[in-house]
Amino acid sequence: METRRVIVVGYDAAQLLDIACVTSALESANWHGAAPCYEVRLATPGGRPIVTDSALTLQGQVTLERVTGAIDTLIVSGGIGCENAAADPSIVAHVRRLARQSRRVASVCTGAYVLAAAGLLDGRRATTHWQWARRLATLHPEVRVDADPIFIRDGEVATSAGVTAALDLTLAFVEEDNGVELSRTVARGLVTYLQRPGNQAQMSMFVSAPPASNSLIKRTVEHITGHLDADLSTPALAAGAGVSERHLTRLFLKHLGQTPGRYVRQARTEAAAHLLASTSLPMAAVAARCGFGTAETLRQAFVDRYGIAPSRFRLAQAPA
Structure with a gap:
């Protein structure tokens, strides 16, 4: 194969960044010596221009219905138009057809809705944007939806979380195809993180504030994140909050969906990841x-x- 043929599927109200993160990273890989180089084309229904959910118009480069032949990578973008796209029999049928011609298939963000509608995620573990994951799981119970990771690879099918997670997935593809050095070079050129593991959580607790409706939980979380090296056992936290361990656990489960102990472990692990990288x-x-x-x-x-040892994680963040 002289080039790696990549087809990115777009549709009206697709997310512009879902598309641009993929195309920009792959073109950057070409500039830095990807071999074979990536031949990236945006395929749209009828080959028509699409109006993205950023209100900008993108010109389709190829007609979705007319794409034939071997494809290296098929990537379906997400966006607020995902459910309309997933309900369009023509788009779904052609994605299913092109998947059979592709070495690997992927979706960005809510592009997973289209893959699911095409039956390509049946029995597979998959992710999507955390805000849309529950609905995807409801609509497609045959898919094992996991809202936590940035991206998931299940066989030849990959799914990623929202928006800029497309960059993490594409960098993983570049590394798979060309090695870690080129992937790091592309990441540095794009001034992005070098390189988040797929199992990293979509949302960090350090940027996701607890519900302000419960002041006790808010104060306890602030204490946890500000005193990670202190005694953060459930008895100590309960004593500091002036409530019983049972009541504190009940409040954590109600407002944060996990026990105090699990929350503390997650906070400490995220903080460690930051220190290892920086x-x-x-x-x-x-x-x-x-x-x-x-x-x-x-x-x-x-x-x-x-899903990775801290030593390997640190090595992956180090400049080449």
């Missing part, structure tokens, strides 16, 4: 600063959370 602190120092006590305890929590 500092050269020894592993034992990272563990102590984040409240894990030992490097081995940190390693176990990190593998549980991200």
Whole structure:
């Protein structure tokens, strides 16, 4: 194959960034020596221009219905028009047809709705934007929806979370095709994170504030995130909040969907990920600063959370 043929499927009200993250990363890979190079084309119904959900118009480069031949990668974009696209028999049928001609198939964000409608996610584990995951699971119970990861690879089919997670997925493809050095070069050129593991959570608790409706939970969370190396056991947190352990646990489950202990472990692991990526602190120092006590305890929590050892995670963030 002289080129890697990539077809990006767009439709009216597709998310512009879903498309641009993919195309920009792959074109950057070409500039930096991808071999074979990527031949990227935007396919639209009828080959018509599409109005994205950013109100900008994109010109289709090829007609979706007329695309034939072998495809390296088929990527379906997401956007607020996803449900209309998933309900369009023609779009769904042609995505299903093109998938049979593709080495790998992927969706960005709510493009998973289209893949699901085409039956391409049946029996597979898949993700999408966290805000749309529950509806996807309701509409397609045959799909094992996991709203947490940035992207999921299940065999030859990959799905990613919302918007800029497209960049993480595309960088993973570039690394798979060309090696880690080129992937890092592309990431640096795009001034983006080097490179988030697919199992990293879509939403960090440090940017997702707890519901302000419960002041006790808010105060407790603020204490946790500000004192990660302190005693954050459930008895200690309950004593600090002036409530029983049982009542504190009930409030955490109601407002945050998890127990205090699980929340603390998640907060400590996310903080450790940040320190591993942004500092050269020894592993034992990272563990102590984040409240894990030992490097081995940190390693176990990190593998549980991200599916990768902290040492490998740090190596992946290091400049080439």
